[in-house]
Amino acid sequence: MCLKYLVYKRALCGEVSLPFGFPQNRNAIFPRSHRTVNVCACAYFNSTMAASFGVCRLPMSGSGKFIKLCHGAVPQTQRRLATSTSALPSRTEKQASTAAKGSASFQAIQEERREQAERSVLISCPAKINENKFLDELTKHGTIDKHFFYNSYGTYAVVEFSSRESIASLKESTNIPAVQHEAAVPFKSRLLALKQTGSGSHPVPNFQDQSPPSINDLIKLLSEQDSIDEQLQCLTKALELSEENISLRFLVCSLLRDIAGAYFPECIIRPFGSTVNSFGKLGCDLDMFLDLDGIYASNQKTQGSGLSMEYQVKRGASERVVTQSILSVIGECVDKFGPGCVGVQKILQARCPLVRFAHQPSGFPCDLTANNRVAMKSSELLFLYGTLDPRVRQLVFSVRCWARVHAITSSIPGAWITNFSLTVMVLFFLQQRSPAILPTLDQLMELAGPSDKCVIEGNDCTIVSDVSKITMQNNTDTLLKLLQEFFEFYGNFPFKKSSINIRKGKEEIKPETSPLYIQNPFEITLNISKNVNATQLERFVVLCRESAWLLQQGEVLNRSSNQTADSVPAWGFAALLLPSVTSGAGVKSRRKKKLEPASSRIKNLLDSLKIKGGDTAAKKGSANLRR
Template sequence: MASSFAVCGLHLRGRGSLVKCLQKVETSLHRSIGTNVVAAQTEATRKDEGDEKEKDGHKSLYALQAERQEQAERSVLISCHSRTNEKKFLKYLSRHGEIKKHFFYESYGTYAVVEFANQESVASLLEGAAIPSISHECTVPFKSRLLSLSNLGSGDSPNQKSGLQCQPQTTVPINELIQRLSREESIDQQITFLTEAYQLTEENSRLRFLVCSLLKDIAAAYFPECIIKPFGSSVNGFGKLGCDLDMFLDLDGISGRNVKMPKSGLSLEYQMKRANSERSVTQSILSVIGECVDQFGPGCVGVQKILNARCPLVRFAHQPSGFQCDLTANNRVAMKSTELLYLYGELDPRVRCLVFTVRCWARAHGVTSSIPGAWITNFSLTVMVLFFLQRRSPPIIPTLDQLRDLAGPADKSVIEGNDCTFVSDLSKIQLSSNTETLERLLCEFFEFYATFTFSRRSINIRKGKEQNKPEVAPLHIQNPFETSLNVSKNVNATQLDRFVALCQESAWLLQQSETNTPKGHREGNTPTPWGLATILLPLHVAGVKISKKRRREPASDRIKGLLESLKNKNQQKVS
């Protein structure tokens, strides 16, 4: 981002300023609807056409984002009654144009996401919408694509049950998950089921991009060509239902940045205010956008402007979607991390399955937490899984340095002096010949970290091998791009010791499942937990007690013996 910017109306004072600001937002909304999605097109053309579709039908992250953003621009979010007649609802909306897709879900009430075939239909729908019949003085005349449905359900019986099929937006409770896992026939099937039950659905992904698009309509009042797009778990393939929505306000695509100035003669430049630093620019932009979201954003509550953090952000809850949202404006390294994790997940299906399983296990035992503290974060845990997969023989995924060596000129990326270059075309990456089962990988993941020398060694997915710790910290995981940073610096010795002990006991429990076949899952009775289900239970329920003595041991002889027997057994199966 350049160290200059233009902001109109930084201070909202008086009713006149309020009306002017709302008019700006409304103008930007209609501009967005009446034209093609310039921002999405800009993002989509950043890569060559050959990079848009990867081999075996895999899409690049750029192609996925462009598709989702374009869908979001043609969509509206409607609050409706739980007894709404779906046929009447669709018939009414179809008057404005063809409906391409729709679905219902429950948050703070019942909502519908409706995607039209073209943007003209959205403009027609908004043109026919009415301002609520409330006192003019207490209504903020802000127009957006978040609407409320009235009267259509009035002819239905008050006692009529909802006939709407609502798409789930959260994961199943852990107790229900354990029961379902216990009915599966193998640990591999358990891991696959857990992944399918926890990963973001098609509908939830569309909703996340729609929320970003709704927020973009507000930001576009000041920056008409901006993009707001999700990053992190919402798009990297490792997000579970209910995860937070991290959003990035991207101003790099605004036209005029790369205009070639003539060597001589007349030329024009925009007059812009300047700030002391890029950080100051980011803080000012987020302050204004945060104020607009707080004052005018329908359904946006609990707005916090956390501008003095290492990465300034605006945090709020979006009640219509149920998402906890974080908006940043200068976090490009995080965008590259998102792309990298997405690429790893696309390379081999076992990557996502193992990450989902380990994350679920970690949350079940309090290794991770949604509350900031000394816990291991989901990102750190994901990097640990990737590192383990790089250490297999043969490796299941390549190192970041290997991906950098495969990169072409279009992949070149240097952000704030950090080399963030890696290949984006999956067809250039040779797939692994490793055929290990998910069961074996999960068991050996726990054994790998139960015996890892955290006291001396650092985890590094750029090199794919252990390195000496560059600093004194219980757990050191090198940031893949900002290599001087430790992404697990917050983790204390107590939490690390607990993680190691849980790895030891979970490895042992999985070994026990080799000799304990699932029982009772064919009958209607509650199945007996086994396999993956046992390591998701509290360890005292599973019949295991973590002793202080064994917590200090790198790994017990019992675990080593059982793991060795499993290796021999698997080798016999292969031969």
Template sequence: MGTEAAIPFRSRFFNLKLKNSSNETSEQSCIPCCNQSPPSSKKLFELLCDAESIDDQLNTLLKELQLTEENTKLRYLTCSLIEDIAAAYFPDCAVRPFGSSVNSFGKLGCDLDMFLDLDEIGKFNAHKTSGNFLMEFQVKNVPSERIATQKILSVIGECLDNFGPGCVGVQKILNARCPLVRFSHQASGFQCDLTTNNRIALKSSELLYIYGALDSRVRALVFSIRCWARAHSLTSSIPGAWITNFSLTMMVIFFLQRRSPPILPTLDYLKTLADAEDKCIIEGHNCTFICDLNRIKPSQNTETLELLLKEFFEYFGNFAFNKNSINIRQGREQNKPEPSPLHIQNPFETSLNISKNVSQSQLQKFVDLARESAWILHQEDKDHPSPASNQPWGLAALLLPSVAKRVSHDKKKRKKPASERIKNLLESIKSSPENSTNTNGKRTVSTQA
């Protein structure tokens, strides 16, 4: 009575304990470990304020938040441990990471998305048609592929819950558009989502990786916009009417496609560069694009991150969301095919809107904050604040929670909406020769009397 019983399903993880444990442990026995969590908001804010320029701020934020090599390896190891468990039912399966864990846009502490790949098993089950006889392996059939996916994940979920070492809090979310099993992996500390029959997500991860690798400014800008959005509660870890990180990433890519000259190519252009080896059709959707980075010409655009950050807020602060959609396949604005407040076309399943969940109020909040942020950066151009001053500046100033509160406060105090006042200010600043900015992000000062 009172003693625990071990289930004989062993992980490849070992626990190392002292035989005679005591409270006194020498410092020499401690093994140094790399930090697998992002810095605190206070620490990050201090690092940004100590930077030398806005470009330096964006690169500093990227360096502090991006996945480390150790963290990435730990994610692959965790996938292999889950593969060990799934292999009890499907001996030739593979569990692969996808999403933010591998697309180069993952932040320390992000969830681990895993894909249960059963393709190799399907190849063995293919029937033989040569000769006069039909020969095939006996398998169990179900009415649809979705039901098969639900049954597979249901059984794997039960196995993880009952036998999986370190797998806790298992939830089987089988009625979602993409069925999944969610759980926490104690040894690695990751919150995990396991799916199957979601191969398009793997291609999306590959596409984002290519975009992130084409130009060093892409990831720095995406990380900064995501951080800004989270600071103002535009995004949330809880599903709802908020903009997602994936939608924000698509918006940044679209914006960079719209620059002159473009910083990123359109998906259709990447498709034209593809050869026979790159051809990929998944569930009737054309997911073809070139995978060889060496065959994609680098951009001739030399704009600074400071200018791009400012122009991003200005571009989407004045974007006609009421009638236009965002489409990275063609890299141009198009009429919305549906009345959703925000329409961002899924790059592969083109009939889908990846931002269908976003409400009008959340979109308006994004627009208001984008206009306010653009105005703040333009004011800094005018006032030339010193990075050595004690006042928050650049990206650090944009992360202050009081920005959103000031917008709300101004709306209550003044008849004219803050968003309209900021829009008018931006238009006057853009038309003023005294506050012009060249393509390299350098400030120019008028010498007119």
């Protein structure tokens, strides 16, 4: 019996195939009288293994079926398995996840996250939720792989089940709320609300922080570090998207896909930009696009009989018109039927039509476009560069933080430099090092294999996906040196005549008269910084020169000895985030100053006269004012 059990167990896990003549039905192996005992043993075995391996999940394709048998027979044992697995320390999980993602391709990581999101639900919870009771209730429907709580217009929980069947079971036991004086839209999404009756004392769950630290807290944190290199590393950890935040972003895409799927069942809503390119900061927007390419690809089928079947479809005057129509309808559905989606705007006449809205349960500002595959390829390129050397991300995070503090960049569209443009400028600088820290885009294209070939709307967007093919040069520059020389590089860059081109990795003559010309990596006829005017470029150059000069001063470079337990003077990179940097460079702030009352202005004038000319000049000034 034990031998048969072990063989059958390994077969379920996909490790072996059942031998010829071996019973294919588990009932023939486990008689009814022994089945409960064996299932209990299996549950114990699985829970023990889960505790041993932590949250490092092994690729056992058949384990889901086996766990379902355990769940059906002994729910209490299964509940303990689920709760103990999801409650294990997260450090091992994060290390294993980071190591795995470092070697996986961009597409593989996105598909894994998307699949996890489809097995997840978002639940609005009472403010004082009993976590143990909450998990006990949910594990009635299946095994929970992981969960976390956060605050955004209330308390929310993200729960990832091990199978989609668990979500179907949960939705079957969920009710449409009864509302008074209003009517509920009966759209059954995976955004749920948990109601709790009664109260009592119980431990409050740990809440994941979904917002970045304030600039004052960040300056204080950086000032406590021992070197500028440590400051830049610390800043990256403080600002980067957490695993939980990325999971929530993919879940929002999945929830939105449930709405769009009513019209296009095979569509996918994919995040792009900061969410996936490894340079995302806590609090950044969620950019998504409606991917319909899979539908078109699946239609290209031929039959040996010479006959083929086609769908009857509506036709539009152009692809842009069709895109506008699709986004208009999806936007209307999000507005009318999407729970938690507020402030929906359909901006269909933009160069890239989009639907903009806020997703209140997550707190994310969202932009939805359609078939924006070039932007997705740009995200993949940045992700690839970010994985090649840790200094890349650390320098990008630091420069972008510095730029935001001094109003070089902004979340509001305008004539200033965008985060994407600034990131490309950092990449270009790192290509200029000797030896180069990053390869050029042309070099990444040369290393690409046949499966990497990608042409989008006539643009060659091919890049290598296998990172192991890329040979990195031995550059040992410190982050301090890179930061100093970044400011010096762009403080003296010939912007009037030269353009920035990471495809070639060298300066080129500007093809147009825009103050700042940065060639789009894939759509090579476009300037991604065309919006930047001469004033904003000059602000950037002056602040670069001021920051380069400050990093040469001893009082900035070295940590001050005049510090107490409660106060550490800002030094190093933290000193570059102070408002005095802007005023020291003689750069006007974009922020409007408050106009002082007339009495205060007169008092300041009198004080200045006293300083310049003594008491006599002050008296003359007072007499003039009285007249």
